[in-house]
Amino acid sequence: MIRPTRRTATDADFARRRLAQLAVLGLTAGAAPAALPGSASAATPSSVKAPSASRAHYDRARRLAADDPVLRALVTALTPGSGLPPLPARAPVKLFDNLVLLSAGWVSAMAVLTDDGIVLIDALTSPADAEGVIIPGLRAVGADPAAIRHVVVTHGHADHFGGAQTFADRYGARVHMSPADWDLLDRTRPADAPVRDLDIADGAQLTLGGTTIELHHTPGHTPGTVSPVIPVQAGRRHHSAMLWGGLNPPSTVAELRTFLASVHSFRAVMRRANVEVELSNHPNDHGLERAEQLRHQPPGAANPFLLGGPRTQRYMAVMDAMLRGRIADAEEAAGAAGTGAGARGAHTVAASHARC
Numbered sequence: 001m002i003r004p005t006r007r008t009a010t011d012a013d014f015a016r017r018r019l020a021q022l023a024v025l026g027l028t029a030g031a032a033p034a035a036l037p038g039s040a041s042a043a044t045p046s047s048v049k050a051p052s053a054s055r056a057h058y059d060r061a062r063r064l065a066a067d068d069p070v071l072r073a074l075v076t077a078l079t080p081g082s083g084l085p086p087l088p089a090r091a092p093v094k095l096f097d098n099l100v101l102l103s104a105g106w107v108s109a110m111a112v113l114t115d116d117g118i119v120l121i122d123a124l125t126s127p128a129d130a131e132g133v134i135i136p137g138l139r140a141v142g143a144d145p146a147a148i149r150h151v152v153v154t155h156g157h158a159d160h161f162g163g164a165q166t167f168a169d170r171y172g173a174r175v176h177m178s179p180a181d182w183d184l185l186d187r188t189r190p191a192d193a194p195v196r197d198l199d200i201a202d203g204a205q206l207t208l209g210g211t212t213i214e215l216h217h218t219p220g221h222t223p224g225t226v227s228p229v230i231p232v233q234a235g236r237r238h239h240s241a242m243l244w245g246g247l248n249p250p251s252t253v254a255e256l257r258t259f260l261a262s263v264h265s266f267r268a269v270m271r272r273a274n275v276e277v278e279l280s281n282h283p284n285d286h287g288l289e290r291a292e293q294l295r296h297q298p299p300g301a302a303n304p305f306l307l308g309g310p311r312t313q314r315y316m317a318v319m320d321a322m323l324r325g326r327i328a329d330a331e332e333a334a335g336a337a338g339t340g341a342g343a344r345g346a347h348t349v350a351a352s353h354a355r356c
Contacts, residue, residue, distance in 0.1 A: 057321050060321045064318045068311070095291065096241075107282055122154055122161075127162070150208065151174070152176045156184040158191070168197070178224030216265075220249070220255065221247065226245050230279075251330070275309065276309055277306055278311075
């Protein structure tokens with residue numbers, strides 16, 4: 001059941017296929033893969049020749065991140081010129097008792113397990129990913145893929161909706177997306193796009209088997225990006241998790257300001273929901289490293305995805321500072337272009353908006 005509520009404030013052959021898909025998406029967007037966070041070739045605010053107006057914001061983000069690997073990865077991901085690293089698929093892992101990470105490496109889906117079926121958050125890049133990653137991944141953790149009742153697509157890019165129609169056709173799953181991003185698919189008509197189904201209203205609640213997921217509009221990455229708040233549990237302990245629906249910033253000043261406004265509104269949602277867990281649908285938050293840590297650590301060890309309230313708020317504060325830096329860069333590029341001297345700078349800002 002989904003209802004709107006008043007808003008109060010995500011082997012070698014397989015690896016080769018993944019790299020090929022990354023190349024197609026990255027080249028389409030004009031973006032090149034970036035080095036891993038922390039590597040010698042990774043772009044960071046300290047290595048980018050930024051104008052003084054943006055430098056202050058990037059420096060503040062770096063100070064907020066300090067030596068926190070999750071926050072440092074976020075700084076790297078939002079640094080101009082960065083991109084997604086080409087990573088192989090990972091084995092599925094339960095991040096919490098009711099939450100499964102299903103990763104193709106450079107993009108991931110989440111499965112929320114309930115007493116009455118599964119809610120899938122994103123569906124990876126293609127029907128092949130549905131068949132080769134999500135379905136066997138669910139079986140590997142003891143879940144039945146036929147129990148998928150809903151597919152929530154965080155935004156209208158192919159690496160998030162690609163497998164959705166497979167679950168609709170095979171299991172009768174309902175596919176949810178914001179109206180703005182359904183419209184985006186209607187205009188662009190990409191391959192493997194799902195048939196238009198259910199609209200996500202801002203602040204909607206999707207309830208299945210006693211589990212209620214909140215779905216909040218956070219436009220910026222796309223016009224209709226959606227960020228869920230998901231209840232998770234570990235034994236008898238219950239926590240609230242957030243998944244930012246789309247991180248890579250857009251190119252224009254207006255779009256960047258929309259993105260920043262979404263950061264502010266979602267931070268308020270996170271405070272109200274007492275969010276303590278941070279999740280991402282791309283490897284831009286040290287998430288795959290944390291998943292491997294969780295996979296191999298002894299029972300009873302601290303869950304690396306459980307950041308706590310103050311640290312999740314600091315995560316959003318780092319995002320805020322980096323977005324302000326990107327806005328300052330875009331404003332300078334637009335001003336230079338207005339005087340006839342900034343075409344190259346404007347192109348650089350636009351080229352950083354990858355489709356992911």
